[in-house]
Amino acid sequence: MTPVEKPSDQPQRAIAPNHNPNTTPQELSVDYGVYVDQTAAMIGLAIAPAYRDEVVANMQRTAAIAQLVLEFSIPPEIEAAPVFEP
Amino acid sequence: MTVDSVTPLDAAAEAWAIAQAVSTQQTTAQAVVAAALERIKTQDSRLNAFTEVLAERALVDAAAVDGAIAAGEQSGPLAGVPFAVKNLFDIDGVVTLAGSKINRENSPARQDAAGVAALKQAGAILIGALNMDEYAYGFVTENSHYGDTHNPHDLTRMAGGSSGGSAAAVAGGLVPLTLGSDTNGSIRVPASMCGIFGLKPTYGRLSRAGAALFAASFDHVGPFARSVRDITLSFDAMQGYDPRDPVCTQRLPEPCTPLLALGSEGLRIAVADGHFATGGQPEVFAAVEQVAKALGASQTVTIPEAHRARAAAYVITNSEGSNLHLENLKRRPQDFDPATRDRFLSGALIPSSWYVQAQRFRRWYRDQVRSLFETVDLILAPTLPCVAPLLGQQTMDIDGAKVLMRPNLGLYTQPLSFIGLPILSVPVQQPNGLPVGVQLIAAPYQEATILRAAAALEAAGVVGVKRELLR
Numbered sequence: 001m002t003p004v005e006k007p008s009d010q011p012q013r014a015i016a017p018n019h020n021p022n023t024t025p026q027e028l029s030v031d032y033g034v035y036v037d038q039t040a041a042m043i044g045l046a047i048a049p050a051y052r053d054e055v056v057a058n059m060q061r062t063a064a065i066a067q068l069v070l071e072f073s074i075p076p077e078i079e080a081a082p083v084f085e086p
Numbered sequence: 087m088t089v090d091s092v093t094p095l096d097a098a099a100e101a102w103a104i105a106q107a108v109s110t111q112q113t114t115a116q117a118v119v120a121a122a123l124e125r126i127k128t129q130d131s132r133l134n135a136f137t138e139v140l141a142e143r144a145l146v147d148a149a150a151v152d153g154a155i156a157a158g159e160q161s162g163p164l165a166g167v168p169f170a171v172k173n174l175f176d177i178d179g180v181v182t183l184a185g186s187k188i189n190r191e192n193s194p195a196r197q198d199a200a201g202v203a204a205l206k207q208a209g210a211i212l213i214g215a216l217n218m219d220e221y222a223y224g225f226v227t228e229n230s231h232y233g234d235t236h237n238p239h240d241l242t243r244m245a246g247g248s249s250g251g252s253a254a255a256v257a258g259g260l261v262p263l264t265l266g267s268d269t270n271g272s273i274r275v276p277a278s279m280c281g282i283f284g285l286k287p288t289y290g291r292l293s294r295a296g297a298a299l300f301a302a303s304f305d306h307v308g309p310f311a312r313s314v315r316d317i318t319l320s321f322d323a324m325q326g327y328d329p330r331d332p333v334c335t336q337r338l339p340e341p342c343t344p345l346l347a348l349g350s351e352g353l354r355i356a357v358a359d360g361h362f363a364t365g366g367q368p369e370v371f372a373a374v375e376q377v378a379k380a381l382g383a384s385q386t387v388t389i390p391e392a393h394r395a396r397a398a399a400y401v402i403t404n405s406e407g408s409n410l411h412l413e414n415l416k417r418r419p420q421d422f423d424p425a426t427r428d429r430f431l432s433g434a435l436i437p438s439s440w441y442v443q444a445q446r447f448r449r450w451y452r453d454q455v456r457s458l459f460e461t462v463d464l465i466l467a468p469t470l471p472c473v474a475p476l477l478g479q480q481t482m483d484i485d486g487a488k489v490l491m492r493p494n495l496g497l498y499t500q501p502l503s504f505i506g507l508p509i510l511s512v513p514v515q516q517p518n519g520l521p522v523g524v525q526l527i528a529a530p531y532q533e534a535t536i537l538r539a540a541a542a543l544e545a546a547g548v549v550g551v552k553r554e555l556l557r
Contacts, residue, residue, distance in 0.1 A: 035435070036435060039435040040431075040434075040435060043412070043434065043435070044416060045412070045415060045416050045431070045434055045435075046416070047419075047431055048419065048420075051419065051428055051431060054428035055431045055432045056432075057428075058428050058429055058431075058432035058433075059432045059435060062400070062401065062404060062432060062433070062436065062440075065397045065400050065401065066397065066401050066436075066440040066444070067397075068393065068394045068397035068398075069397050069398045069401060069440065069443050069444050069447050070439075070440065070443055072391070072394055072447060074443070074446050074447055075450075078446050078449050078450045079446065079449060080442065080445035080446050080448065080449055081445075081448070081449050083290075083332055083333045
């Protein structure tokens, strides 16, 4: 098997310096502007310059809110409760 | 004005009393509907609750109800009762706006939403559609396309949202009964601000078919009214399995009206502490205490990790809501209300890990809260951290600190709709102030427990509407 090479253009700031699983996005100093631009492009969503700052600010606020969920350890046997019935 | 002096044509008339008078031919559905239409004509300009009034159709429907009664047919439990619905409910032949400008271009609905059809089946007369936050994403009903809805208690204040028109129309005496939807608090928040009853039933208990979705994981529909009896009658009329809604329960309907007289006797009742006892203004905790005292509740209960539940509800709502509107966000973001646009755009970019983790947390949290109901039957908590804020207000004072107003309105409602518990917001009127809502919360499918306790509180004069508003 050929070893998978790490992409060279990976932004340095997105890599945990010490692989600490409790590291927060803030500690990783995520660039939310870059995140918004890139993920929006990935789903084909053009965000007008007039809206961008507020969208970035919203993303940053949501990240802080999501942190409360992400930092909480959930046992692996806990499955989401879907209602899909085949 | 006493309840006894109210006639079926008055603004203060309750749905059950109208139905009784219409069924026994003491008055006609046509007269009742005409009186409601006149009130809307003369009074809605100050509230801005209605976005569509179906006068002609309502009078035709009323004549049909009167005709059936005159012919000796069995009348429904809501015979001749005028009602209106948040404009995200489909109405046959009417375009479903869901508070948006974008949806104006849609074709008219081809059938009534399940809730509308059920109330009509019970004899009620649909007279219009009501204002809301765009796509239900807000707690304020300050809508840039259709204007702000005003609070009947003080026109400079908000009615709450997102079902703001539904609450204002009932509190202001335009109609005795409306429907709304609640994803994170959108029935309970406006019910609290407008000082009326608002029921968010168990998730899946009432069919959402024909009601525009916001975040399907948490979307509920439910009624607003000025009495427990009216809330219960309408809830009973809408129960029942509907294969058109994939989350609708297959449980048989359990009519609650016959159980109201049982009162709160024998119920184990506790006040929620921790998250639900901090972060609010003093009058909201005083209202909870007042209700607790009247119900003889002296114990407290801790709902664990409620702040995380709120966070998880936020992530799921933001993600699901945005995905629902992604096509329009791509094509025509300029047509969204500025109050929702940036949140929708940002929500479309949420990492899937956040969403999945939030859904798994929901399951964990549900299990924890379920176990609490082994020792209590009813939990009390404030609905809102404050009374109705001024329209346009941005901040509020909590414990001496200024905090942002809009993000905090769902403080006590969001962690509970997150797991679909049935909840009634009951109105406590303050002698010289604005109304305050208290949430009565029960285990899934135990709406009867809530409604029994609410009926006891109403009979004791602890909760109820401000009748002076109903002229």
